[in-house]
Amino acid sequence: MAFIFKRTAGLTEKPTHYCPGCSHGIVHRLVAESLEELGLLGRTVGVASVGCSVFSYEYFNCDMHQAPHGRAPAVATGIKRVLPHNTVFTYQGDGDLASIGTAEIVHAAHRGEKITTIFINNANYGMTGGQMAPTTLPHQKTTTCPLGRDPESTGMPLRVSEMISTIDGAAFVERVSVDSPSAVRNAKSAILKAFRCQIEGKGFSMVEVLSSCPTNLNLKPSEAMRWVRENMVPYYPLGNFRSPKGGE
Ligand SMILES: Cc1ncc(C[n+]2csc(CCOP(=O)(O)OP(=O)(O)O)c2C)c(N)n1
Numbered sequence: 001m002a003f004i005f006k007r008t009a010g011l012t013e014k015p016t017h018y019c020p021g022c023s024h025g026i027v028h029r030l031v032a033e034s035l036e037e038l039g040l041l042g043r044t045v046g047v048a049s050v051g052c053s054v055f056s057y058e059y060f061n062c063d064m065h066q067a068p069h070g071r072a073p074a075v076a077t078g079i080k081r082v083l084p085h086n087t088v089f090t091y092q093g094d095g096d097l098a099s100i101g102t103a104e105i106v107h108a109a110h111r112g113e114k115i116t117t118i119f120i121n122n123a124n125y126g127m128t129g130g131q132m133a134p135t136t137l138p139h140q141k142t143t144t145c146p147l148g149r150d151p152e153s154t155g156m157p158l159r160v161s162e163m164i165s166t167i168d169g170a171a172f173v174e175r176v177s178v179d180s181p182s183a184v185r186n187a188k189s190a191i192l193k194a195f196r197c198q199i200e201g202k203g204f205s206m207v208e209v210l211s212s213c214p215t216n217l218n219l220k221p222s223e224a225m226r227w228v229r230e231n232m233v234p235y236y237p238l239g240n241f242r243s244p245k246g247g248e
């Protein structure tokens with residue numbers, strides 16, 4: 001009988017701790033499949049950050065490092081400079097990357113570090129109980145803005161991909177979603193391109209993934225996916241913001 005589905009060698013057999021319907025599991029699978037398909041597993045170092053994905057160092061089947069809050073791009077920079085022939089990636093949530101780690105991601109991109117960042121934008125701080133993040137939508141209710149985010153006092157949500165794509169050292173920047181099968185296929189394609197960009201030495205690459213956090217949205221998994229599609233995608237347009245000159 002022909003195999004139509006199998007585990008990816010890019011993930012360990014440890015069951016993940018993510019809530020049912022959380023996008024972290026989907027994105028882990030896409031990153032792991034990409035590393036496996038590109039033959040990179042034996043020479044990849046991933047950097048886990050702080051947040052719900054903190055234990056990703058136990059899930060990816062490659063060497064992993066753990067960085068303090070927001071510092072993953074700085075840690076990845078050191079690893080890549082010491083091991084330039086290895087593939088190095090960071091896996092960061094929006095609380096981690098777009099809040100305390102804003103300086104790290106901006107300057108890693110600015111320096112053109114040849115690393116890849118997988119940025120999970122789920123519009124809240126998932127792990128610590130669903131507080132407002134820089135990416136929380138206007139009027140979205142969270143535990144720290146129970147009446148809804150007020151742009152008057154907190155500003156508008158930060159569009160990280162647009163910001164990073166203005167930086168010359170950023171070679172590849174794309175925003176994807178995982179709210180439907182076709183969106184998942186596009187997300188995989190972007191992640192493959194980002195890793196290829198790194199292998200070809202073209203500069204910093206980042207894929208932002210619009211993601212669902214059903215637990216803190218207080219929605220069923222399917223409703224949370226619809227919420228991403230109907231509320232996040234209009235504010236955070238999907239698409240490629242930057243690709244290396246002369247092809248991807
Ligand atoms: C230095 C430091 N500051 C704050 C925290 C608390 N903290 C842990 S996880 C987290 C938010 C992470 O949220 P996010 O990056 O959005 O990831 P998610 O959990 O949503 O996947 C915060 C604020 C911490 N652990 N360390």
Ligand code: SF4
Binds near residue numbers: 017018023126
């Ligand atoms: S709290 Fe949200 S981000 Fe964290 S594992 Fe649960 S669904 Fe995922």
